[in-house]
Every structure is written in structure tokens, then in C-alpha cells.
Amino acid sequence: MLRWLAFVLLLIASPALAREMAKPDLVLTGEITGADHQTYKPVTFDVPAGVTRLSVAFDYTGRENRTVVDLGLLDPVRFRGWSGGNKKAFFVSAEAATASYLPGPLPAGKWTLLLGVPNARPNSKATYQARVWFERTPTPLPAALPPNTFPRATTPGWYRGDLHMHTAHSDGGCVTGDAPRAPCPVYRTVLAAQAAGLDFVAVTDHNTTSQAEALAELQPSFPDLLLMSGREITIFQGHANVFGPTAFIDFRLGSRTVPTIRDLQRAVKAAGGVFSINHPAVPSGEQCMGCGWTAKDTDYDAVQAIEVANGGNEKAQGGFEGLLSGVPFWEAQLNQGRRITAIGGSDNHDAGIPHDQPTAVGRPTTVIHAEGLSPEALLAGLRAGRVFIDLDGTRDRVLDLSAAVGGRGAVMGGALTAKPGETVTFVARVAGVDPAGLEVIQDGARIAPAISAAGGFEVRMGARAGWVRVNVRDKAGRLLMIGNPIYLTVAH
Numbered sequence: 001m002l003r004w005l006a007f008v009l010l011l012i013a014s015p016a017l018a019r020e021m022a023k024p025d026l027v028l029t030g031e032i033t034g035a036d037h038q039t040y041k042p043v044t045f046d047v048p049a050g051v052t053r054l055s056v057a058f059d060y061t062g063r064e065n066r067t068v069v070d071l072g073l074l075d076p077v078r079f080r081g082w083s084g085g086n087k088k089a090f091f092v093s094a095e096a097a098t099a100s101y102l103p104g105p106l107p108a109g110k111w112t113l114l115l116g117v118p119n120a121r122p123n124s125k126a127t128y129q130a131r132v133w134f135e136r137t138p139t140p141l142p143a144a145l146p147p148n149t150f151p152r153a154t155t156p157g158w159y160r161g162d163l164h165m166h167t168a169h170s171d172g173g174c175v176t177g178d179a180p181r182a183p184c185p186v187y188r189t190v191l192a193a194q195a196a197g198l199d200f201v202a203v204t205d206h207n208t209t210s211q212a213e214a215l216a217e218l219q220p221s222f223p224d225l226l227l228m229s230g231r232e233i234t235i236f237q238g239h240a241n242v243f244g245p246t247a248f249i250d251f252r253l254g255s256r257t258v259p260t261i262r263d264l265q266r267a268v269k270a271a272g273g274v275f276s277i278n279h280p281a282v283p284s285g286e287q288c289m290g291c292g293w294t295a296k297d298t299d300y301d302a303v304q305a306i307e308v309a310n311g312g313n314e315k316a317q318g319g320f321e322g323l324l325s326g327v328p329f330w331e332a333q334l335n336q337g338r339r340i341t342a343i344g345g346s347d348n349h350d351a352g353i354p355h356d357q358p359t360a361v362g363r364p365t366t367v368i369h370a371e372g373l374s375p376e377a378l379l380a381g382l383r384a385g386r387v388f389i390d391l392d393g394t395r396d397r398v399l400d401l402s403a404a405v406g407g408r409g410a411v412m413g414g415a416l417t418a419k420p421g422e423t424v425t426f427v428a429r430v431a432g433v434d435p436a437g438l439e440v441i442q443d444g445a446r447i448a449p450a451i452s453a454a455g456g457f458e459v460r461m462g463a464r465a466g467w468v469r470v471n472v473r474d475k476a477g478r479l480l481m482i483g484n485p486i487y488l489t490v491a492h
Contacts, residue, residue, distance in 0.1 A: 024057075024131035028113065032060065032067055034122040038236040040252045041115040045132060047075075049108040053093035053135035056113065062126025066286050069128060070116035072207070073101060076109035079248035082207035084116070084234065086171040086183075093135075099168040099183060100208050114252075118236055118289040153199075153373040158398060160390070161200035161378070162362045163230070164241060164278065164307065164345025165189055169214070170205035170232075174352040186214040188351035189361060194225050196355050196362035197395040199373055202230035202243055204345075209246040228375050232278065233264070238293035239278040241307070241345070243379060245271035253295070261295040265302040274379050276305035276343060279313060280329040293329070300338055305382060306330040309344035309389050309482060315358035320391050320479055327482070331444040334467055334485060341382055341413065342484055344389040355393065363393035369400075385413025389482040397432035399481045401470055405461075412469075415487040418461040424488065428455040428470045433480055437473040442466065465489045 028043050047054065060069045072082035073092065080092055081101030090098035097103040113130055120126070153159075166172035168183030176182045186203065193201045203211045208231060215227040230243045235253040242249060249267050250258050258264050268275045280293035308326035317324050330342050344364035353360040367388050370381035381387065388399040401412040405424045410416040418424050428438055428451075435455055440447050442459060443466045449457040459468055467485035474480055 022133060025134045026130075026132040028130040028132065030128055032062065032069060032115075032117060032120055032124075032126040032128060034120050034124050036117045037120040037122075038254070039117055040255050041117060043113040043115060043130065044110050045113065047106060047108055047111050048134065050136050051106045051108070051134045052137060053091055054106055054111075055089070055091040055133040055135070057089040057131045058113075058128065059088060060126055060128035062120075062124060065121055065124045065126070066119055067121070067124060067126040068117065068119040068289065069126075070118060072114035072116065074112040074114060076107050076111065078102075079250075080104075081210055082114075082170075082251075084170060084206050097210065100170060100205070100210055102208075102210050103213075116236075116252075119286055154371075156369070156371050158367050158369050159199040159373055159378060159381075160362075160365050160367050160395070161198050161202070161226075161228075162193060162196075162346050162348070162393075163202045163243070163276070163343055163366050164204050164232070164310070165201065165348040165361060166205055166232075167203055167211055167214075167351075169203075169208055169211040172205070172349045172351070174350045184349075184351050186211055187218055189348070190215075190218050190222060190225065190227065192348075192351040192355075192361035194222060196360075196365075196393060198225060198362050198365065200226040200228055200378060201361070202228040202241070204230040204232040204241050204243075206232050206234040207251050209248075212246045226373050226375070226378070228378070233268075234290065235264075235295065236290045237261070237295040238280070238284075238290060240293075241276040241278055241305075242268050242271075242273040243276065243382075244273040244375065247271055249273070261297060262299050262302075265299050269302060274304045274382060275302060276307060277303055277329075278307045278345070279310040279324070279347070280306060280326050281324050282310075282313065300333050300336070300340070303333075303338075303340055305341045305343045306333070307345050308342040309364045309391060311346035311348060311359035311363055314364075314391075320364070328444075331441075335444055337465065339385065339415075339485075339487060341385045341387050342389065342482060343382065343387060344391070344482070346393075360393070363391075365390040365393040367398075385484045386411060387413065387484050391480055391482070394432060397481060398429065399470065399472060399483050400429040401468075401483055401486055402427050402429075403468070403486045410486050412484050412486060415489055417489045417491045419491045420461055420463045422461045424459050424461055424468075426457050426459060426468060426470075426486070428457075428483075430455060430472055430481075433472055433474070435472075437475070437480065439471045439473060440468065441471065442468050459488075461488060461490070463490070 083100035174184035313324040
């Protein structure tokens with residue numbers, strides 16, 4: 001009994017040391033070769049009845065050859081989490097779990113340690129070892145979290161938020177206590193968002209929604225900040241945020257369960273999610289595995305948004321414009337006749353970054369005109385396209401666009417029908433910056449119509465459908481805001 005008590009105390013004080021002292025119940029070993037490059041490798045094992053906590057310590061060789069192995073876990077019934085490459089050890093139990101993983105009952109049967117291999121060079125060989133411990137101490141299930149009944153704004157207006165950020169539930173880290181850098185708890189991100197004056201955030205950890213429980217716990221303490229569920233679907237061919245659902249969406253593109261990207265997109269649609277491609281122009285390779293969008297046969301008609309401005313890209317290239325900008329990728333889809341909303345995201349991985357620095361929470365800010373401050377209203381506004389991006393993440397800048405012809409009108413994100421040769425009158429509303437920096441983009445090319453002091457200008461309707469949008473720059477030419485289009489269709 002004393003030995004067991006000593007072990008328990010040691011486990012609390014130093015879980016890693018306790019694991020070293022206790023003999024594992026299972027040791028799973030195997031090999032990673034070049035043939036495993038960009039595949040998912042399931043490693044199955046049996047969990048007996050009565051287990052209330054399962055712990056895993058994992059390591060592998062081959063790093064000198066750039067072999068990379070990511071981790072996830074499935075039980076016989078459901079997906080339990082994905083930590084990628086940010087954790088070497090984790091646990092799941094009935095009442096709690098390591099960030100990235102889901103707590104809950106541990107059913108007996110076949111479990112799967114899911115190894116994702118984003119990189120294994122041809123002809124390379126590496127080995128892995130997973131040590132597994134079973135604990136059977138009775139642990140009660142917690143009471144269900146109460147539903148969020150906090151009142152929200154119900155008036156139409158512009159709502160400012162950040163749609164791309166990471167916490168300890170994936171690879172977010174920050175200075176915490178005496179540690180120079182440690183997995184960053186969700187509350188630090190929420191506090192940073194509150195300090196930035198945001199109205200909403202979507203925490204989008206990689207391939208997991210374990211952060212949703214933490215957000216639900218925090219929400220009553222932040223009545224003026226809406227905490228939305230999201231995840232960054234992270235595949236070998238790109239990253240895409242999914243906003244809305246928290247149920248598992250199988251991300252194993254190329255596997256038997258998800259043969260094609262369209263299968264994945266159909267699953268997102270069935271779950272009621274919004275599918276948004278992230279940082280599409282970033283190169284993919286060993287330096288940034290799967291970061292750019294290269295998924296073959298993507299159904300762009302099933303893409304609701306594209307992240308054209310990313311905080312990490314701003315940091316890498318010294319601004320939002322350059323080779324890493326997602327604007328050309330997005331505009332190419334607009335020129336194919338698609339209506340996809342441009343959004344931005346900080347891609348924050350450290351909640352302690354000052355707000356005036358790239359990748360800080362809320363830099364850039366996505367500003368959505370919605371009927372109220374709720375997930376449903378915000379996602380409806382995002383789909384509708386009445387959205388602009390405030391690249392500096394200010395609290396007061398506004399960019400809107402309206403158009404009229406023949407007594408008909410439309411606002412940013414909407415469509416307007418005109419006859420070839422008809423003159424369409426536009427009005428851009430700019431606040432918080434000098435309106436003299438307004439620029440007009442038609443079908444991907446900058447044009448120079450005469451612009452009145454009130455932001456009015458005219459565009460002649462062509463023979464084909466097209467689109468018009470506006471940006472705002474400062475006196476030095478630096479891009480400050482990116483607007484979404486009004487779509488022009490041809491009257492017959």
C-alpha cells in the first residue's frame with residue numbers, strides 16, 4: 001500500500017519520472033520507411049475491460065534524415081484526438097485528458113495509435129516505440145457542462161474577430177510561469193483576444209476539437225467575447241479551417257475511409273461546417289510539410305472561404321503582399337465564376353505576442369457584417385461575403401461597398417445584374433483611415449476610375465460576368481484593408 005501511495009504521489013509530482021519507474025503494460029514497436037511517406041499507419045492494440053486511464057509515451061528514430069511522425073488515437077467507437085508532432089506523451093481517462101485528446105469512458109477492445117508520416121525520405125528507415133500503461137482506479141465521470149445561455153448581441157452590425165489560432169491543444173506555446181516556453185492554455189488566447197477588443201474568436205487546433213470543452217468552460221466569464229468552435233484540418237496536401245461542428249471529421253486523406261478530398265469536403269458539408277482553405281500559396285516541402293494547398297481535384301464550389309491574409313506570412317515576408325499572399329489564389333477562383341469569401345487569420349501560436357507584432361491574436365482581424373453575435377449569424381455573414389480584412393487588427397476601421405444600376409442595388413458579397421455597356425455606380429465607405437488610399441480592383445486587375453470625395457466611382461458593365469472590389473492603402477502604399485467583391489452578372 002505504501003509503495004502504491006508513493007507511486008501515486010510521484011505520478012502527481014513528476015508523471016514522466018513515474019512512467020520511467022513503472023513497467024508498461026504494452027510496448028508497441030515497428031518501422032517507418034520511405035514507403036510510408038505521407039500515409040497514415042495504424043498501430044492497433046487491445047485494451048482490457050475496466051481500464052479508466054490509458055497513458056502513452058512515444059518516440060522514434062530517423063530525425064537526422066528528416067523523418068517526421070505525428071500522433072493520434074482512436075478507440076473502438078470514436079476518434080480520441082490528434083497531437084501531431086507536438087507531444088511525445090499523453091493520456092486519456094474518463095474525466096480528463098492531455099490537451100489534444102478527448103476524455104470519456106475507455107471501452108474495451110481494439111484501439112488504434114494513429115501514426116501520420118508527413119515526411120520519410122526515399123530508402124530511409126526509422127523505428128518507433130510506444131509504451132502503453134493501463135490504470136484501473138475508479139474515476140467518476142464529471143457532470144455535463146451546462147449549455148451556454150449567456151445573452152449575445154442581437155443587433156445587426158460589424159463584428160471583429162480572429163479565425164485562426166492555436167493553443168496547447170495542438171502546437172501553441174507561450175511563456176508560462178517559470179517555463180521559458182510551454183503548451184499555452186486556452187485562457188491565455190482568450191485573454192489576448194479580449195485585450196485586442198475582439199468580438200469573437202475561433203480556436204482552430206490541428207485535427208482536434210478537444211479545445212471546445214475549455215472554450216465552453218471559459219465562455220460564461222467572457223460575456224462580450226464569443227468563443228467559437230473550429231479546427232484546422234491538417235492533411236499532407238494542405239490546411240483548411242472548418243468552423244461550426246465539433247464532431248470528428250476524418251482527415252486521413254488518401255486512406256480507405258477518405259479516398260479523395262471531395263469525400264472530406266462532403267463530410268464537412270454533412271456536419272454543417274464552413275470549409276476555408278488556409279495560407280494556400282505557402283510552398284510545401286520539408287520546411288513546411290503540407291502547408292500550401294495542393295490537394296488534387298478539390299471541389300472549389302464546396303469552398304466557402306479562403307484565407308488570403310495570414311499572420312505567419314506577414315512575419316515571413318515583412319508584410320501581407322508577396323509570394324505568400326493568398327490573394328492571387330483567391331482571385332483566380334473568382335475569375336472562374338466562383339463566389340468565395342476572403343478572410344484573414346493570425347495563425348497565432350503564442351498568445352503572449354504583443355498586438356503590434358505579426359501573428360499576434362487579432363492581427364489580421366476578419367470583420368463580418370452579421371445579424372447578431374452568434375456562431376450561426378457570423379457564419380451566415382461569412383457565407384454571404386459581407387466581410388473585410390483589417391490587416392493591422394484595429395478596433396475602428398471600416399470598409400464597405402455598395403453598387404446600383406437601373407434602380408437595383410447590392411452590397412459587398414452580393415450580386416447585381418446589368419446590361420453590357422450600362423454604367424454601374426459604386427460607393428465605398430471607408431472609416432478609420434484616409435479614404436484617399438482607396439484602390440479599385442476589377443476581375444483581378446487594378447483600375448483607376450475617378451473617385452469622388454464620398455467614395456463614389458463608376459464601372460462600365462462588360463459583355464461577361466465579373467466582379468469589383470476595393471482595398472485601402474496608406475500614403476506609403478502599404479495595404480491596410482482588403483475588401484470582398486460585388487459580383488456583376490450579365491442581363492439577357
